[in-house]
Amino acid sequence: MQQRQESSTRAHRFDLCVPVWYKTANETEWHAGVTENISASGALIRADGPAVPTAPVVVAIALPPANGCLVGRGRIARTVETPADPTLATFAIAVKRFRIDRYESLLRGIPE
Numbered sequence: 001m002q003q004r005q006e007s008s009t010r011a012h013r014f015d016l017c018v019p020v021w022y023k024t025a026n027e028t029e030w031h032a033g034v035t036e037n038i039s040a041s042g043a044l045i046r047a048d049g050p051a052v053p054t055a056p057v058v059v060a061i062a063l064p065p066a067n068g069c070l071v072g073r074g075r076i077a078r079t080v081e082t083p084a085d086p087t088l089a090t091f092a093i094a095v096k097r098f099r100i101d102r103y104e105s106l107l108r109g110i111p112e
Contacts, residue, residue, distance in 0.1 A: 047088060058073050062103070071101045
């Protein structure tokens with residue numbers, strides 16, 4: 001008999017530091033950062049700036065060395081205080097579902 005996980009159980013997280021880009025629906029510019037960890041239900045992101053999005057976001061997580069990205073829409077689940085560098089925002093994004101997309105077709109116009 002297979003046991004179901006309770007909804008309050010957190011998904012297993014993997015420590016993975018890869019490039020990530022995100023933007024809200026109202027924005028045309030992507031923001032950059034890196035992941036600190038990733039799970040099936042989202043990611044912990046350390047942004048390259050101090051602002052934490054307040055609206056739902058589109059997130060694209062690089063899949064090196066493949067030429068693709070995990071792409072999903074989600075919401076900010078929590079913010080994390082980073083006393084070591086308060087000029088950089090760290091936040092968790094909750095995503096219900098990811099898809100894999102090609103890097104070039106999705107992220108044209110993102111500054112390298």
